[in-house]
Amino acid sequence: KAGVTQTPRYLIKTRGQQVTLSCSPISGHRSVSWYQQTPGQGLQFLFEYFSETQRNKGNFPGRFSGRQFSNSRSEMNVSTLELGDSALYLCASSPRIGDGTSHYEQYFGPGTRLTVT
Amino acid sequence: QKEVEQDPGPLSVPEGAIVSLNCTYSNSAFQYFMWYRQYSRKGPELLMYTYSSGNKEDGRFTAQVDKSSKYISLFIRDSQPSDSATYLCAIMGSSNTGKLIFGQGTTLQVKP
Numbered sequence: 020k021a022g023v024t025q026t027p028r029y030l031i032k033t034r035g036q037q038v039t040l041s042c043s044p045i046s047g048h049r050s051v052s053w054y055q056q057t058p059g060q061g062l063q064f065l066f067e068y069f070s071e072t073q074r075n076k077g078n079f080p081g082r083f084s085g086r087q088f089s090n091s092r093s094e095m096n097v098s099t100l101e102l103g104d105s106a107l108y109l110c111a112s113s114p115r116i117g118d119g120t121s122h123y124e125q126y127f128g129p130g131t132r133l134t135v136t
Numbered sequence: 137q138k139e140v141e142q143d144p145g146p147l148s149v150p151e152g153a154i155v156s157l158n159c160t161y162s163n164s165a166f167q168y169f170m171w172y173r174q175y176s177r178k179g180p181e182l183l184m185y186t187y188s189s190g191n192k193e194d195g196r197f198t199a200q201v202d203k204s205s206k207y208i209s210l211f212i213r214d215s216q217p218s219d220s221a222t223y224l225c226a227i228m229g230s231s232n233t234g235k236l237i238f239g240q241g242t243t244l245q246v247k248p
Binding site: 061126 | 168170181182185224226228234235236237239240
């Protein structure tokens with residue numbers, strides 16, 4: 020099975036711009052979670068999507084948003100970029116069981132490294 | 137106090153040594169425990185997961201959970217230079233959140 024893919028792998032943006040990152044989960048996986056990784060804060064949970072609905076959200080400002088499509092692919096968007104948004108953005112897919120119970124196995128993609136100048 | 141605490145290291149050991157990596161957590165309600173390995177410039181790779189106290193073994197890796205002490209460990213036997221990476225513990229509070237809470241990660245170097 021192909022793993023989780025993320026595009027683009029690298030991105031350089033300017034403060035105030037917005038950015039959209041894309042994630043394709045492992046075939047058959049229906050849950051996608053997004054994380055931000057920085058040297059100072061480590062890996063922090065942004066949000067999770069399942070069946071095109073945001074199920075859980077971390078402690079990030081509203082500038083961070085996402086969506087999931089019917090094929091389980093997901094995008095996350097960051098508006099009005101700040102220097103502090105420079106990070107590795109990781110997407111993880113999980114075979115969430117159909118009854119809504121979350122499966123704790125999460126498989127990560129390679130990440131998108133975002134640099135804000 | 138962070139929900140999950142992990143010594144960032146770095147930890148340097150000779151090839152063949154037994155490595156012990158540890159995390160503590162604060163919430164006794166946490167149920168699911170994972171270990172990830174992350175190489176430089178790569179995404180985290182799931183190594184092991186467990187949801188009960190006790191040991192779980194997979195090849196050279198053993199994960200140990202002590203819920204009474206809120207302490208989790210990963211042991212690597214016969215360590216190899218290819219094991220050099222950052223090791224992250226992760227915990228999921230309940231089965232329905234989809235949210236993993238990570239430790240800061242321990243950087244391990246195995247010297248030939």
